[in-house]
Amino acid sequence: DTGVSQDPRHKITKRGQNVTFRCDPISEHNRLYWYRQTLGQGPEFLTYFQNEAQLEKSRLLSDRFSAERPKGSFSTLEIQRTEQGDSAMYLCASSRSGTLSSGNTIYFGEGSWLTVV
């Protein structure tokens, strides 16, 4: 049973370029989350999917950000026209279906570090 896998682990890009991160969740998990974490802060929710349906998006997810999960398996998070303020660690997490108040919980990947120069 492999954990949540994220790729790439590190990305340095120039301001204005587009970047894409990929997440492969734990195989039997049908819920997938994206969070963003900056230095000294906790993870902040961006969006989550139940299978291929994107069920909720945070106000942090500006129109330059788009997330997809086309077949309900892996997911991609794309950032267009990157800005220096986008520099952060982008975390993917997954969980089984069912509410988190029923004993279910979420498991994180190792994150994808983005540096915009």
Next chain:
Amino acid sequence: QKEVEQDPGPLSVPEGAIVSLNCTYSNSAFQYFMWYRQYSRKGPELLMYTYSSGNKEDGRFTAQVDKSSKYISLFIRDSQPSDSATYLCASGGSYIPTFGRGTSLIVHP
């Protein structure tokens, strides 16, 4: 005011000490409580999960929840240098956990 608050520390203790990490939350609808450990430049690792008031123990770790005061604690017994990390508490409603900013713990030999 953030929905989940933690003192960022750092908290520095000698090896073998009992560590107390604390967290408060403001939303009465929050139903579950989790503690994650995060090493530098790594993803958070789940340590403890609970959804009721009271204590839950797992090895050297004990999670304590007081819903009446919206107060969450994590105790670490016999702390080790390898416990040096940032500890994140999280809570939420049905589907989306909200995280605190984390408390940095340093256990020195």
